[in-house]
Amino acid sequence: MDLSGAQWRKSSRSGSNGAQCVEVALNLAGVVAVRDSKNPGGPALVFDPHEWRSFVASVKTF
Secondary structure: OOOOOOOEEEOOOOOOOOOOOEEEEOOOOOOEEEEEOOOOOOOEEEEOHHHHHHHHHHHHOO
16 A cells, blocks of 8 residues: 555654654545554554544543
8 A cells, every 4th residue: 555645643642752652644545554653664554444443442441
């Protein structure tokens, strides 16, 4: 999948101390992409929007 047009956003809970974080791209048609901020050229996970909403809702319950 071509992610060259992705606009990556780091978590608002991310600190400025270089901690491990994820970045999310929500601007892609029909998918949500997630990558490791420490390895922006590395692999990315791709979810359909329903899967992403389900994941986020599950994480918020913790």
